[in-house]
Amino acid sequence: MSVAAIGADAHGHVDQLYVETRELRLQGFLLFLISDCVLFSSFIFAYLYLRNSGQGWPPPGIQRLDVAFAAWNSVVLFGSGATMHYALENFKHGNFMKYMRFLLATIVLGAGFLGGQAYEYNHLIFGEHVTWWGSGIFGASFFTLTGMHGLHVFLGVCYLTVLVLQSAAGVYTKGKFFGITAGTLYWHFVDVIWVVLFSIFYLI
Amino acid sequence: MAVAAVHSGGIAEHIHPEPQGFVRRYVFSLDHKIIGIQYIITAFVFFMLSGLLAEAIRTQLLNPNGGFVAPGTYNEVYSVHGSAMVWLVIIPLLTGGFGNLVFPLQIGARDVAFPWLNMLSFWIFPVAGLMLFSSFLMGAPTAGWMEYPPISLQGAAGTSMWCAAIFLVGVSSTITGINFVVTILKMRAPGMTFTRMPLFVWGQFATAPLLMIATTALAAALAALFIERQFGVPFFDPTKGGSPVMWQHMFWFYSHPAVYIMILPAFGIISEVLPTFARKPVFGYKLIAFSSMAIALLGFMVWAHHMFTSGLAPFLQLPFMILTYIIGVPTGIKIFSWTATLFGGKIHYSTAMLFAIGFIGLFTIGGITGIFLAAIPFDLHVHGTYFIVAHLHYVLVGGSLMGVFAGMYYWFPKMSGRLLNETLGKIHFWLFFIGFNCTFLPMHWLGMLGMPREVATYDPQFTFWNRFESVASYLMTFAILIFFVNVLWSIRNGRRSGPNPWGARTLEWQIPSPPHYYNFKHIPTVYGLPYDFSQPLPYKGLEEELTDSPPPVAAGVH
Ligand code: HEM
């Protein structure tokens, strides 16, 4: 393996308890992501159900979505997925400064995505056809799903900020960095959810 | 850390330091056994409360035009009764309760994978329970335990409280599910392969993914109902383009798997009790184990059998009917295996065994009426009548609750070091068995004659059987009181049980009762299935468990 052995300290001693605890946490975290995914899936089901309930789509009198803008915003989010990936890789290879730079870039891009979303919401709510949470089944499903996703991004940004502070304080070492792995997994998960949301709201 | 860290043998050997003080030991405990007991006690408290509601229902139905409570109150009473029995009693007892208490011992572990999460998920549960009951203060939900819109949209503020409370128990269940899956996958003692796991562990292993996945789906439905009620966001209101039928899909996508959450662990309990008291290896170990998994999987594909009258497209109705028939097959396999386990056994009729045998009979009746209900023509006739009430109580009381009682008589010695009184136990069993059948058997024909469920009054022609049922239900309640008396008396005065009063062979019986906080002095090695009564025990490394040798040192500090 190219990476330093998981759980080994500077002298190459392997901390068996850490290794196994990490494995438990990893598995538990993946299961958490699965159940989170079910939560999204249920709302996606609700959206598709309402959309196909024979009332015509899009419902009349709503603001149309700005697909081009959302596409650029998606690029920002996917870009942050790439920077996060490089952050983890650099940490594994011991390039601490590079890791920090990529991590900060991820935070900036994540926050940028949220800004874009705020702009988009603003456009819908105060646009020419007022479209908001309570105004019909489009608003209900759109704002609930993208809002839930936005909340996930927001929590992710907060968590990554904590990672920056922890890393600066030297919490993570070459062999022990489960916090970073979990953050990366979570961030990719949020990306993948966005792929689905983008396709079902903007593309179909 | 200045000192070199102790290098332990890893997570399986890891021991928490001994808990000090009352609060750490019994209130905010990290010990899976204590948490299990906490779940059991809390759930039994809620059981008494929802039992009182049940008796309010039966008292109302003594007379055709009711008169005990106002019709509106009656709606609140049965709605909270059903919700509480499902989410605050049966599910917590079988998963958080017996699950926590027993299965980590049975796989030879020192604790579950995430003790802190375990404590968290327990403490969410009483809070959610109090929230549910507090909904009476602001006008409790009135649309039954499934809270169909539009009635649930029109209900008083308590309906939103109901959403929040059930959401919270759901969070607790999800955490428990994740915890149990990881524990079973990763923390089994050396040699305990999947096909050597006790059947109770298999029951939990099949249930835990349902807890994780189905419960989250319900969480979405509850969140949607909540925001629709609080913020007027349209999901279910047909006047705003929403769909009430969508709620039914979302609800039953959870709640059909949830009926398996409520029965698979009970299957596990029965599969432990039967071989122990028949002194015979369980018949068809693999059949029982794998049919649980099959049920868990198929359980996700049959939800719409609750919706045959909801205007489901005919091309969807048929597959759901057929899939529901199919799920009866693994269920039947189990009943066959248990009966075959009894056949030719040297049966010892302890109270636990009586409940287990009673379970087989009553659950079979409930399962067969389930197959009736899967037949669309029959279901159209009895949907929304007392026939459904009969079916669900035969599976949930005759099945799940009898399983809980079997488990209580069986594992009480492990919890407390004392046996429950057998004489009181047998009185409990017979009164309960008779009371139960007299309460719920007549509901079958009342339902077929068309008596609707969830209505505060009824046609006078049904008076006789309703009075009969109400009186029988008092008998059943009396039997349960005897059970509580038995528990309270035996905790102080019961006969001391010693480590293994039943001569059972699973791991939890090879260590003292109650076990030490570290469970095992040495993690045992497993060589085979626990059920072969003619062979020596298939474990190594247990020699010191019942001796006075010093406890293991807490290694692996962090
Ligand atoms: C052999 C397996 C079973 C089959 C084929 C079956 C089938 C059905 C069907 C078709 C219904 C819908 C009736 C209607 O509302 O019109 C139903 C209702 C119900 N079943 Fe089962 N069932 C089975 C086992 C179970 C088990 C094991 C449980 C729980 C432990 C259970 C709990 C319930 C409950 C609670 C309801 C009523 C829900 C309500 O409307 O309040 N069933 N069952």
Ligand SMILES: [Cu+2]
């Ligand atoms: Cu069902």
